Amino acid sequence: MRIVGLQIGLGSRIRKSPFFEALVRHGLTHVTVYNHMYMPGSFGDPDEEYRALVERVSLWDVAAERQVEVVGPDAFTLCQYVSARDLRGMKVGRVRYAPMCDHDGTLINDPMVLKLAEDRFWISIADSDMLLWCRAVATERGLNCRVFEPDVSPLGVQGPRADDTMADLLGEWVRDVPFFGFVETSHDSIPFVLCRSGWSGQGGFELFLQDGSRGLDLWDAVWAAGEKYGIHPGAPTLNERIESDLFSYRADCGAGASPLEIGLNRYVSLDRDDDFIGKVALLTEQKRGPARRLVKALLTGERFPATSESPWPAVGQDGTPCGEVRVAAWSPKHESNLCLALVSAEVAGGPFRTVTPSGETLNASHHAYFAEQ
């Protein structure tokens, strides 16, 4: 595996989060760009970042997971129409993971939707401009709701000591916040929404900061509360999230897969009696079966020194191209190299091979269909 080291240019086109100065202070070394914002990638020691996440508590600037706020009499109508998942029956203070498709049934985002009031929602988005999508749909359909980006910036507190950290900061009541439930609260007059969610299998909270001028205050408060639990600065962690079956839009599928290929079936309500964008296409695909499947596979070879830098070609047992290894990394949990591959339905479930940029051929042995364990 060749590793290319590149600096990123800093400038005004890409936004910095309200937590950015704290990241620099804590030794940020690597960033990426997500929703037109810098998002931390590493503080220089990925192994320690993994350990902190699975054994202690990790603090993540995930402000790049922007909110699309929808408010007004037709707010629910819009959210329901753009979501492949049925949002009916949601209570205020609850979250649903709701894949969104275009009219061809192609996945264009996989946000969490937070219901703040009967007529007010946050769509907490992955890396595509859903603000434009939702605004176009709302306006062209003449729906009576405002669609805008509020001053809201999530901060992640993830790991087995996340509950202790937040209980020390806010009180024991935080332990009773249910999974995918949230509460509007504040600390030291910093307003935020405390939600039990986050992009790891370790559990924890996301604090949706509602005043960008207080970013450093919130970071420092959580940091201080977490010090006795060994808090560490971190970021969304590739190998841990693959181990935990958490999907990454674009990384795992480019921008051209259907939710059925990914294995998100249980989050797609194909039995809905109302219309939503992509419904006809998804029903057709369901009938004939998805052409590709996202699979989790173990890979042979020495421990990768880093995560893969680009998709690698996948070839079937007979040597014919069958798709791509989308992401690959060393997995501490499996003590093996691990990958997600988007491969033809015929090959999925069995062995295949992949070729790295340095020309090495690796054998992939099937571990699971993604998101279906």
Add this chain to the structure above:
Amino acid sequence: MRIVGLQIGLGSRIRKSPFFEALVRHGLTHVTVYNHMYMPGSFGDPDEEYRALVERVSLWDVAAERQVEVVGPDAFTLCQYVSARDLRGMKVGRVRYAPMCDHDGTLINDPMVLKLAEDRFWISIADSDMLLWCRAVATERGLNCRVFEPDVSPLGVQGPRADDTMADLLGEWVRDVPFFGFVETSHDSIPFVLCRSGWSGQGGFELFLQDGSRGLDLWDAVWAAGEKYGIHPGAPTLNERIESDLFSYRADCGAGASPLEIGLNRYVSLDRDDDFIGKVALLTEQKRGPARRLVKALLTGERFPATSESPWPAVGQDGTPCGEVRVAAWSPKHESNLCLALVSAEVAGGPFRTVTPSGETLNASHHAYFAEQ
């Protein structure tokens, strides 16, 4: 000015262009992310990159300027409706710069539109997901056209020797391609559209490669032709493009300005008799006058060691906040620090001050209203 050095994480979420391996081979040091793709920023010597661009010829991977292809009986209807500029009267083989707004009159992109046939267009976009926007509008309005991203990747050849380079490669006829005109052609069976355009004031061409598997072949062919003219690897160049009055969406305005604030008036057809998205809002804004203006100003102080990393606060003569210095850099042409600032209409045209992250106060003296010289 503090300078933060950060590495960028490489992975499958962000796409590499068909030219990427050539960039690495030529010593790429800095990248940015644009339309979910890596885009080169520097090869390690910005001064030499500036000189190559204004004195010789520079080769740019601008594949991140993705195309939204619109084809079908209603293709023109869609393009015309999403464009604030009137596209009527365009001939096949010609380009128009066409700002696009949302329904509130906020600029959401400023693409070039290429007319390939009466029923086929490429919208060559800046950094926002116009594919989603155009698809939502087309589908919700029931327009009969396909909207998709084709396999097209622009390569820029910019600078005073760009014509010589391309004439050596393709023949003397390229000198007759008019500004914002294009021709479908090929070299060594590599298919591309040769367009006289590009994001510099120096002139040149963009080669819209139509087969991603031939990226390195096209790069190498242009490089070989340009060697005797001193060709240099480069990238969109901040100080040169400010000097040349070329607008950068997001960098110069965040994501919340109107084209009238930017000074793009001559590209916005407010006298159109047909409807387009944002028309009502823009007519209202025109009547009351824009609240802010984008201005080009000279800044005091020692030569900046690098370009600005984020917006700096701007304050009026009386000390009250009046907007932001969006981008700042040393200008060889003006032999001064130079900036673009989005400031209140009252302050625009006169002096103001700005404060850098290191606490230095710089005086700004008005040079021009942007894009109105």
